[in-house]
Amino acid sequence: MYCNKIPDKPVDNEKIWKKLDDLARANSLWITAYGTGCGAIELRPLHTSRFDMERFGIAMRPTPRQSDVLIISGYLSVKTLKRVIRVYEQIQDPKYILALGSCTIDGGMYFDSYNTINILDRYIPVDVYVNGCMPRPEAVIDGFILLMKKIKEGKAVGWKRYKENLEYYRKNQREIIRNWDLPDYNW
Numbered sequence: 001m002y003c004n005k006i007p008d009k010p011v012d013n014e015k016i017w018k019k020l021d022d023l024a025r026a027n028s029l030w031i032t033a034y035g036t037g038c039g040a041i042e043l044r045p046l047h048t049s050r051f052d053m054e055r056f057g058i059a060m061r062p063t064p065r066q067s068d069v070l071i072i073s074g075y076l077s078v079k080t081l082k083r084v085i086r087v088y089e090q091i092q093d094p095k096y097i098l099a100l101g102s103c104t105i106d107g108g109m110y111f112d113s114y115n116t117i118n119i120l121d122r123y124i125p126v127d128v129y130v131n132g133c134m135p136r137p138e139a140v141i142d143g144f145i146l147l148m149k150k151i152k153e154g155k156a157v158g159w160k161r162y163k164e165n166l167e168y169y170r171k172n173q174r175e176i177i178r179n180w181d182l183p184d185y186n187w
C-alpha cells in the first residue's frame with residue numbers, strides 16, 4: 001500500500017544508517033582466534049552442535065584484520081600483554097574486547113603474581129567481562145549476547161575510549177612492558 005503521509009520531523013538518514021550498521025554488526029561478530037589463558041579451552045565447545053555459536057553469527061577468524069572481537073581468555077601474562085596490544089591495534093574499528101574469567105577482572109588466583117596483569121582495563125579497553133573461574137560455555141554465550149545488546153544500543157565504545165585516552169593506556173602499558181618496541185600508533 002502506498003503511504004503518502006509526510007513525516008512530522010525531517011528523517012535523519014545518518015541516524016538510521018548508524019542503527020542499521022550497529023544491528024548488522026551485532027549479528028556478525030568475528031573473533032580473532034588467540035587464546036591467552038586457561039579459558040581458551042572453554043571456547044572449543046562453542047563450535048560444537050551443543051552450543052553452536054554460529055547461530056548468533058559468531059565465527060573464528062585467523063587474523064586480526066578480519067575480526068571484530070578479541071577475547072582475552074583468562075589470565076594475561078606480562079609477556080603476552082605486548083602481543084595482545086599488537087593484535088588489538090591491528091583490528092579495524094569498531095572493535096570489541098570480551099574478557100573471560102576472574103583473572104581479567106582482578107587477577108583472580110594470580111592476584112599477587114609478579115608475572116600477570118591484574119586489572120585488564122588499565123591496559124586495553126574491555127567491553128564485557130564474564131566472571132567465573134572458568135566461565136562455562138553458557139556464560140560465554142551470555143557475554144556475547146550482552147555485547148550484542150551493547151553494540152545495538154551504541155554502548156560498546158571501548159575502541160573510542162582507547163583512542164581518546166591513548167596517552168593513559170600507553171603510560172600504563174609502558175610501565176609493564178620494559179622492552180617497548182611497539183610503533184606509537186599501530187592502526
Ligand code: SF4
Pocket residue numbers: 037038039073074075100101102103104108109132133134
Ligand atoms: S579465571 Fe581461572 S580458569 Fe580463568 S585464567 Fe584465571 S585461573 Fe584460569
